[in-house]
Amino acid sequence: MRLDQDVRTLAAELVDIASESGQEKPLADAIERALAGLGHLTVDRDGANIVARTHLGLAQRVVVAGHLDTVPIAGNVPSRVEGDRLWGCGTTDMKSGVAVQLKLALLAEPNRDLTLVFYDCEEVEAARNGLARLVRDHPDWVRGDFAVLMEPTDGAIEGGCQGTVRADVIATGVRAHSARSWLGVNAIHEAAEIMSRLRAHEPRRPVVDGLRYHEGLNAVLINGGHAGNVIPDECVVTVNYRFAPDRTEEEAQAYLAEVFDGFEVRIVDSAPGARPGLDNPIASAFAAIVGGTPQAKVAWTDVARFSALGVPAVNYGPGNPEVAHKRDEYVELAKIVEAERVMTSWLT
Amino acid sequence: MRLDQDVRTLAAELVDIASESGQEKPLADAIERALAGLGHLTVDRDGANIVARTHLGLAQRVVVAGHLDTVPIAGNVPSRVEGDRLWGCGTTDMKSGVAVQLKLALLAEPNRDLTLVFYDCEEVEAARNGLARLVRDHPDWVRGDFAVLMEPTDGAIEGGCQGTVRADVIATGVRAHSARSWLGVNAIHEAAEIMSRLRAHEPRRPVVDGLRYHEGLNAVLINGGHAGNVIPDECVVTVNYRFAPDRTEEEAQAYLAEVFDGFEVRIVDSAPGARPGLDNPIASAFAAIVGGTPQAKVAWTDVARFSALGVPAVNYGPGNPEVAHKRDEYVELAKIVEAERVMTSWLT
Numbered sequence: 277m278r279l280d281q282d283v284r285t286l287a288a289e290l291v292d293i294a295s296e297s298g299q300e301k302p303l304a305d306a307i308e309r310a311l312a313g314l315g316h317l318t319v320d321r322d323g324a325n326i327v328a329r330t331h332l333g334l335a336q337r338v339v340v341a342g343h344l345d346t347v348p349i350a351g352n353v354p355s356r357v358e359g360d361r362l363w364g365c366g367t368t369d370m371k372s373g374v375a376v377q378l379k380l381a382l383l384a385e386p387n388r389d390l391t392l393v394f395y396d397c398e399e400v401e402a403a404r405n406g407l408a409r410l411v412r413d414h415p416d417w418v419r420g421d422f423a424v425l426m427e428p429t430d431g432a433i434e435g436g437c438q439g440t441v442r443a444d445v446i447a448t449g450v451r452a453h454s455a456r457s458w459l460g461v462n463a464i465h466e467a468a469e470i471m472s473r474l475r476a477h478e479p480r481r482p483v484v485d486g487l488r489y490h491e492g493l494n495a496v497l498i499n500g501g502h503a504g505n506v507i508p509d510e511c512v513v514t515v516n517y518r519f520a521p522d523r524t525e526e527e528a529q530a531y532l533a534e535v536f537d538g539f540e541v542r543i544v545d546s547a548p549g550a551r552p553g554l555d556n557p558i559a560s561a562f563a564a565i566v567g568g569t570p571q572a573k574v575a576w577t578d579v580a581r582f583s584a585l586g587v588p589a590v591n592y593g594p595g596n597p598e599v600a601h602k603r604d605e606y607v608e609l610a611k612i613v614e615a616e617r618v619m620t621s622w623l624t
Numbered sequence: 625m626r627l628d629q630d631v632r633t634l635a636a637e638l639v640d641i642a643s644e645s646g647q648e649k650p651l652a653d654a655i656e657r658a659l660a661g662l663g664h665l666t667v668d669r670d671g672a673n674i675v676a677r678t679h680l681g682l683a684q685r686v687v688v689a690g691h692l693d694t695v696p697i698a699g700n701v702p703s704r705v706e707g708d709r710l711w712g713c714g715t716t717d718m719k720s721g722v723a724v725q726l727k728l729a730l731l732a733e734p735n736r737d738l739t740l741v742f743y744d745c746e747e748v749e750a751a752r753n754g755l756a757r758l759v760r761d762h763p764d765w766v767r768g769d770f771a772v773l774m775e776p777t778d779g780a781i782e783g784g785c786q787g788t789v790r791a792d793v794i795a796t797g798v799r800a801h802s803a804r805s806w807l808g809v810n811a812i813h814e815a816a817e818i819m820s821r822l823r824a825h826e827p828r829r830p831v832v833d834g835l836r837y838h839e840g841l842n843a844v845l846i847n848g849g850h851a852g853n854v855i856p857d858e859c860v861v862t863v864n865y866r867f868a869p870d871r872t873e874e875e876a877q878a879y880l881a882e883v884f885d886g887f888e889v890r891i892v893d894s895a896p897g898a899r900p901g902l903d904n905p906i907a908s909a910f911a912a913i914v915g916g917t918p919q920a921k922v923a924w925t926d927v928a929r930f931s932a933l934g935v936p937a938v939n940y941g942p943g944n945p946e947v948a949h950k951r952d953e954y955v956e957l958a959k960i961v962e963a964e965r966v967m968t969s970w971l972t
Contacts, residue, residue, distance in 0.1 A: 438803065440802075440803070440853075442852050453923065454788075454840060454842055454844055454864045454866060455786065455788070455840070455866050455922050455923035455924065456838075456840075456922055456923070457827075457840035457842045457866070458827075458838065458840065462822075462842050462843060464819065464822075464842075464843035464844075464845075464846050464861070465819060465822050465823045465842070465843060467819065467846075468816060468819030468820050468822070468823050471812065471813060471815065471816030471819060472816050472820065474810075474812075474813050474816070475813045475816050479805075479806075490804075490806065492802060492803070492804075492805035492806065494802055494805045494810050494812075494813070494855055495810060495812035495813060495848070495849070495856070496802055496812075496849050496850075496851070496852050496853065496854060496855070496856065497812075497848065497849030497850075497851075497852070497856070498812050498815075498846055498847065498848045498849060498859060499846065499847060499849075500843070500845065500846045501843070501844050501845030501846060501847075501862065502844075502845075503844070503845075504790050504844050504845070504862065504864060504892075504893075505788075505844065505864065506844060507842055507844070508843070508844065508845070511846060513812070514849065514852065516802045516852060516853065518802060518803050518805070544852075545852075574803050574804055575801065575803035575804070576803065
């Protein structure tokens with residue numbers, strides 16, 4: 277794989293090296309070989325995760341990350357060019373972004389130290405996620421002052437992301453036969469208070485690092501009762517709190533305990549949000565080059581994995597998210613060129 | 625089987641003819657044979673259901689009913705007498721009651737026309753219930769002005785019973801991703817209103833035919849939600865309304881529709897209550913002989929099957945309900961004698 281060829285050709289070549297989740301090795305090998313000849317980079321590898329870094333001693337370090345895996349191929353490999361588009365599995369999600377990353381590897385004198393992260397298993401269960409593994413096992417490889425994850429955003433900045441906590445809020449009662457309901461205490465009736473609080477809840481919409489987030493506190497599951505003739509002694513309301521990245525997981529959990537004061541609250545799972553860091557000068561320079569208005573990302577994404585290291589992060593990539601994972605996945609060739617221009621201008 | 629022997633011996637003999645649900649034929653045969661010799665009775669049979677009636681042209685007709693079946697035998701047949709008790713499967717529930725019924729068959733000149741109903745399959749699913757079959761297929765056999773079901777009540781009158789309606793009350797919404805909850809409408813939050821109405825509901829405690837009932841309106845099941853990250857579009861609250869016998873099933877269902885106005889209400893199942901009829905002179909004479917204070921029956925029982933025919937009904941029997949269905953089931957011998965005395969005094 278030659279890194280000095282046109283970014284569009286490079287993207288097509290990446291698509292043609294099939295890399296469904298768990299089978300990224302051939303692609304990782306090709307990338308490792310391509311990077312090996314570049315004297316200004318150190319290259320580290322852990323399984324199919326590859327991290328290439330400059331060490332210029334500059335004041336700031338920028339991390340640019342992308343995943344190597346795709347969803348299962350659906351008769352759409354090898355790639356083909358038709359009209360203004362490159363078609364094939366992974367064109368938008370996210371080998372066109374990886375192609376831009378590889379072009380950045382050629383920058384021998386970037387204006388910030390540069391870390392390029394290529395990771396595996398993004399499209400499958402979180403436990404296998406390559407970026408999570410790097411953050412856990414090799415935090416030094418992936419630390420920086422700001423990170424860009426080149427997931428498909430159609431060339432816009434989607435900043436940070438909200439965190440998520442799920443908790444079971446539990447109303448209790450005393451079981452009885454429903455023919456003599458006054459001998460019991462109905463846990464489902466007690467849960468009315470939980471739902472009233474949910475309905476009365478006013479979600480926060482804070483501005484964090486220049487972007488406005490939009491929280492949500494919702495019941496996602498409710499379950500109570502034993503049989504058609506029994507007054508139930510337990511009703512479990514599973515709530516999902518999506519919180520803006522100005523709160524930590526701990527603060528979010530404490531907030532749930534406060535909202536549902538008087539009820540047992542059991543945390544089921546939890547993941548931090550990510551600050552977008554767009555108030556940082558290097559990030560605002562990036563936003564200026566991209567143009568348009570950066571949007572806060574409300575859904576949880578892999579950018580949050582940088583939070584554990586205190587690295588603010590955004591999504592920015594040439595792909596169109598609406599065609600990701602589809603059989604007729606494509607990327608507009610001009611968007612790949614534009615993303616290369618944006619990233620190169622920003623980093624030189 | 626000789627009907628002129630002591631009621632206690634007769635009860636023991638009934639216990640010794642095993643009759644688990646579905647296997648009542650030998651016992652029904654024995655009863656049919658014993659009744660056949662009594663010229664003042666007509667005897668009708670449908671499967672293991674037997675109905676014996678006088679036709680004296682009296683102003684009122686009293687129905688005395690009992691089921692022939694028992695729960696599965698648990699090493700407790702044949703019966704044995706020990707101390708003051710008769711031990712064995714069905715002693716309390718309810719062959720001691722059936723023995724009293726059979727003694728009443730000997731009354732050639734009762735003060736009211738008399739109908740004795742012996743039926744099968746009371747201890748199993750409602751669809752097999754012999755009394756329900758008689759009410760449906762032979763209503764003329766079981767009509768009367770007042771009915772006594774000789775289920776174990778420890779020698780007290782338990783009058784009528786409350787009806788029961790189960791309904792699904794459905795809150796709806798609009799599905800969305802929980803990260804962007806404001807794009808949806810949360811059906812679980814909407815269900816808060818259902819639960820508030822349940823919690824605010826004041827149950828009626830009406831006096832019906834001289835007995836005070838106690839209604840109940842309760843959620844017994846609640847179910848909503850699809851997954852931990854989805855705003856749910858449906859939440860189903862299953863409510864159980866136990867209603868006093870001054871309301872019909874139709875009135876009870878209409879009441880639910882009124883309480884949950886604005887929500888879809890789907891009736892799941894329904895069964896009528898039964899009036900106790902204790903304001904009827906013949907019934908108050910019965911209550912006077914029994915003594916004590918008759919209690920309203922709040923749980924649904926087979927007496928309600930008489931409701932379809934407009935026959936008020938009570939439970940009254942010599943057995944102790946607390947030992948029914950137990951391996952060490954027994955009945956106090958003196959209670960059988962007392963029940964025979966009460967019923968005979970009342971009907972002569």
